[in-house]
Amino acid sequence: MSIDGKTELYGIIGNPVRHSLSPAMHNAGFATLGMNWVYVPMEVQDIEQGMAGLRALGFRGVSVTVPHKEAVIPLLDEIDPVAEKIGAVNTLVFHREKDGRVILRGLNTDWLGANTALAEKINLQQSRVLVIGAGGSAKAVGFGLVEAGAEVMIANRTAASGQALADWLGCVFVPLDQVASVAADVLINTTSVGMEPDNEGIVVPPSLLPGFSVVMDIVYAPLETRLLREARSAGCQTIDGLAMLLYQGAAQFKIWTGGRPPQLIMRSALEEELRRRAVA
């Protein structure tokens, strides 16, 4: 990649953000399509100052991650109705008018990540899906699944937040210690349980796994979590944490470029980056 005066600027804002895998994924995609674009991680503490900086510097598109997904909303000129409904934005588009004015639009592609990954394995419209967790990831995943016509159940360690998310989604809440009583086709872990260095952590007892057709984890370090390893030996189909990251990123790529994201190459770039970090 050569950077020159015509290079278009893209990136990701968050705090922390230096660990993000998105630069590897998007830069690989841009290079494959022969675009003179670059995507950089930017640690932003003050979101108001950060947004003013991005506007002034001529950025064209930016991903937003924790903790700015909600706080960025009042700083937008336009918001996509789905992002407004979810109450979180992970994608920004800076549209430059002929008179130099910048129109900043916010969208959300997080909710598409799990849907797209699951739709490759199962017909969501006929599936019962048990989502473990009630944070921002569970909200996006749950929203997408309800949109796709799945029957969603939320299980969470803390009843109050689990019940609140279930009410928002219009679905059932199950306390985490009672998931054995639930029958479902798909299990999705949206918590950090099993993430390095908690490699042996697992969010439900392994004895429950044979009851599911598909088990998905949003944790990607390690790539095969204990949950996925146990699910594989129990005969379930598995979806790893890079899938959600890839598909939400592919949807961003499509918004920014208007073209088809080179998903295989973007996926390889994510895996390569994880391998590179493992030996670093």
Ligand code: ATR
């Ligand atoms: P994110 O925005 O990535 O979803 P979050 O908002 O911090 O992250 O949400 C983390 C979720 O993981 C929560 O549902 C949390 O459960 P609580 O609401 O009970 O805190 C869940 N979680 C985190 N660690 C957990 C653990 N050790 N066991 C069970 N659930 C856990």
